[in-house]
Amino acid sequence: MFTQLIGGLTSSMTLFLVASGLTLIFGVGNVFNFAHGSFYLLGAYFAYQLVSVTGIGFFPGVLLAALCTGAAGAVMELFFLRRIYGRGGEEGFQILLTYSFILIIDDVVKMIWGTDYKSISRPEILDGAWTIGDLFVPRYDAVVIATGLLVALGMWGLIRRSRFGRNLRAISANREMASSLGVNVPVTLSFVFGLATALGGLSGALSAPVRTVTPGAGVEVIIGSMIVVVIGGLGNFWGALVGALIIGEVTAFGILFLPQWAILFSYAVMALVLVFRPQGLFMKQGVAK
Amino acid sequence: MTPARTKPAGGLGQAAQWAVALALFAAIPLAGKKFFVTMANEVLVMGLFAVAFNLLYGFAGMLSFGQAAYYGVGAYTVGLLLSKGVLPFAVALPAAVAAGAALALLLGPLCIRLSGVYFTMLTLAFAEMVWGIVFKWYGFTGGDNGIQGIPVPDLLRSPVRYYYFTLAVVFASFWLLRRIVDSPFGAVLQSIRENPERTGFLGIQVRRYELAAMVISGAFAALAGGLFAGYQHSIHPDMLHWTKSGEVILMSILGGVSSFFGPLMGAAVILFIEDMIGKYTEFWEIWIGGIMLAIVIFFPKGVIGTLDSWIARGRDRERAADGTPGS
Numbered sequence: 001m002f003t004q005l006i007g008g009l010t011s012s013m014t015l016f017l018v019a020s021g022l023t024l025i026f027g028v029g030n031v032f033n034f035a036h037g038s039f040y041l042l043g044a045y046f047a048y049q050l051v052s053v054t055g056i057g058f059f060p061g062v063l064l065a066a067l068c069t070g071a072a073g074a075v076m077e078l079f080f081l082r083r084i085y086g087r088g089g090e091e092g093f094q095i096l097l098t099y100s101f102i103l104i105i106d107d108v109v110k111m112i113w114g115t116d117y118k119s120i121s122r123p124e125i126l127d128g129a130w131t132i133g134d135l136f137v138p139r140y141d142a143v144v145i146a147t148g149l150l151v152a153l154g155m156w157g158l159i160r161r162s163r164f165g166r167n168l169r170a171i172s173a174n175r176e177m178a179s180s181l182g183v184n185v186p187v188t189l190s191f192v193f194g195l196a197t198a199l200g201g202l203s204g205a206l207s208a209p210v211r212t213v214t215p216g217a218g219v220e221v222i223i224g225s226m227i228v229v230v231i232g233g234l235g236n237f238w239g240a241l242v243g244a245l246i247i248g249e250v251t252a253f254g255i256l257f258l259p260q261w262a263i264l265f266s267y268a269v270m271a272l273v274l275v276f277r278p279q280g281l282f283m284k285q286g287v288a289k
Numbered sequence: 290m291t292p293a294r295t296k297p298a299g300g301l302g303q304a305a306q307w308a309v310a311l312a313l314f315a316a317i318p319l320a321g322k323k324f325f326v327t328m329a330n331e332v333l334v335m336g337l338f339a340v341a342f343n344l345l346y347g348f349a350g351m352l353s354f355g356q357a358a359y360y361g362v363g364a365y366t367v368g369l370l371l372s373k374g375v376l377p378f379a380v381a382l383p384a385a386v387a388a389g390a391a392l393a394l395l396l397g398p399l400c401i402r403l404s405g406v407y408f409t410m411l412t413l414a415f416a417e418m419v420w421g422i423v424f425k426w427y428g429f430t431g432g433d434n435g436i437q438g439i440p441v442p443d444l445l446r447s448p449v450r451y452y453y454f455t456l457a458v459v460f461a462s463f464w465l466l467r468r469i470v471d472s473p474f475g476a477v478l479q480s481i482r483e484n485p486e487r488t489g490f491l492g493i494q495v496r497r498y499e500l501a502a503m504v505i506s507g508a509f510a511a512l513a514g515g516l517f518a519g520y521q522h523s524i525h526p527d528m529l530h531w532t533k534s535g536e537v538i539l540m541s542i543l544g545g546v547s548s549f550f551g552p553l554m555g556a557a558v559i560l561f562i563e564d565m566i567g568k569y570t571e572f573w574e575i576w577i578g579g580i581m582l583a584i585v586i587f588f589p590k591g592v593i594g595t596l597d598s599w600i601a602r603g604r605d606r607e608r609a610a611d612g613t614p615g616s
Contacts, residue, residue, distance in 0.1 A: 026406075032406040032409075032410075080582065080586065083586050084585065084586065087589070089350075091352075091405055091406055092346070092352045093585050093589065095352060095354070095406070095409055096538065096542060096581060096585050097581075097582060097585045097586070099535055099538075099578075099581065100577075100578040100579070100581035100582040100585065101578065101582075102578070103535075103574040103575065103577055103578030103581070104574075104575050104578035104579065104582070106574055106575075107572045107574040107575035107578070108575065110572065111572060111575075219531065223413070223414055223417050226410045226413065226414055227414055229410075230403075230407065230410060230411065230414070234406070234407070260425055261425070263418075263421055264418065264421070264422075267414065267415070267418045270414065271399055274399050274402045274403070274411070275399070275402070278402040278403055279403075
């Protein structure tokens with residue numbers, strides 16, 4: 001049972017890293033980044049390239065992979081998404097544009113790294129487990145969980161306690177007003193995109209040693225994070241954390257009882273939330289558009 | 290989004306357009322190549338799927354990313370009923386329509402709890418759920434092996450005969466869908482697309498209309514899937530995969546979501562491109578993605594919409610030229 005709990009927490013944290021990026025982009029830029037799972041995929045492959053092929057070491061590799069992913073995300077915003085801001089029926093076009101990036105990134109990954117399963121080995125110091133009394137906590141899982149919590153804390157500090165965060169909140173509340181008060185909106189938006197996609201990349205890089213890396217992983221992840229943001233409320237940071245915890249644990253314990261149909265449990269949770277609180281657990285009534 | 294046309298383009302003109310389209314499709318088997326028939330059959334099936342999708346997106350403004358679930362459920366209804374020998378084809382095909390409508394009645398109320406981006410996410414998530422069930426339920430659906438050797442009645446066994454059957458069913462469906470779009474019901478859908486809130490203020494129960502649109506679209510998507518199962522004699526869980534939903538969206542926006550037949554044109558163009566690309570490279574997704582990207586950025590109105598505005602601009606220029614003395 002405890003193993004299940006820890007495993008669930010680990011996948012919760014990787015899910016949270018992706019979902020928090022999704023929710024950040026939506027909250028600040030009012031953009032739904034359908035391709036967010038593909039940045040998770042990019043992060044995993046960058047990490048594979050840097051750690052297993054180039055061999056620059058695990059931690060530098062993961063960090064650099066996240067940075068490269070963020071750069072790719074900023075490029076998408078800067079050269080493509082920016083061109084359709086403010087167009088009539090923008091929402092639909094955003095989804096279609098980011099969808100086309102899913103297809104493009106998927107094939108680029110296949111062209112460069114092929115369709116075989118790839119894997120990264122964990123750094124030696126993180127093999128094995130720590131024991132607390134009778135309980136075993138795998139070291140790698142502990143590091144992933146700690147990273148997730150640190151990112152959550154850091155993001156909270158960034159959004160709530162920094163000057164930059166104040167600008168973000170201003171843009172989120174009223175883009176035009178923020179702009180006329182001297183906030184550089186375009187640069188901030190590109191930066192937010194970079195940051196959010198870097199989080200997705202970090203999630204992919206950290207997951208690479210636990211799950212095998214395959215080209216289809218991006219889609220699985222985006223569906224999972226969509227369920228998370230529907231439960232927590234899109235644009236709500238804490239909602240993403242709690243939603244990820246719920247889905248990670250529900251899936252982990254679902255595997256225990258009904259291995260083949262474990263995935264159905266998260267859909268059931270989502271359906272329940274939709275029936276009773278369609279705006280998400282953490283959104284005020286009427287906020288969800 | 291450019292408003293979809295509400296009025297039929299003049300009685301006779303429209304009838305002539307339908308006649309020309311029907312004659313074109315009817316003439317294809319005369320070329321005598323099986324490849325053309327297979328291709329045209331697929332264009333008709335995907336065209337019906339895309340036109341049905343566009344009832345949701347182009348007319349009601351609801352971007353569903355999960356229509357493949359209905360298409361696939363239609364195909365599996367026909368496939369399962371026929372391969373297990375439960376019911377004859379004449380019953381299985383209507384059963385597919387009923388199954389598509391039933392699935393929409395089940396998932397629709399959950400999806401329309403929210404609108405905009407949320408609606409899109411929910412349709413995708415629930416469609417992935419249906420795909421997951423079909424993919425994993427080996428005992429019933431055959432899992433990722435799909436179903437092969439689906440028997441059809443002797444009367445429809447030859448591909449050409451089946452093609453004419455498809456042609457008749459698809460054009461009858463187009464006619465029905467056109468009637469729906471032009472009806473007061475269709476007008477309400479377009480009003481919901483333009484402004485759901487104001488539509489609600491008029492005393493219209495928006496949710497009920499949205500659900501009805503999902504049921505109609507799902508039923509016709511299932512019909513398309515059922516027709517495809519009968520022609521190919523084999524089906525696969527890929528038919529429910531989210532990339533199929535993406536494909537039908539691409540067909541619609543390429544053709545132009547603001548016109549009734551735009552999606553059919555889009556289906557023809559995309560299937561042709563896929564066939565061409567498939568011959569040269571296994572990386573067809575990047576091409577499809579690139580085309581989609583280009584359409585979204587440069588031609589948001591789709592092929593038909595862009596052509597229309599070019600023609601309109603040309604006319605303006607002609608008029609301006611006529612007005613200038615001495616030119």
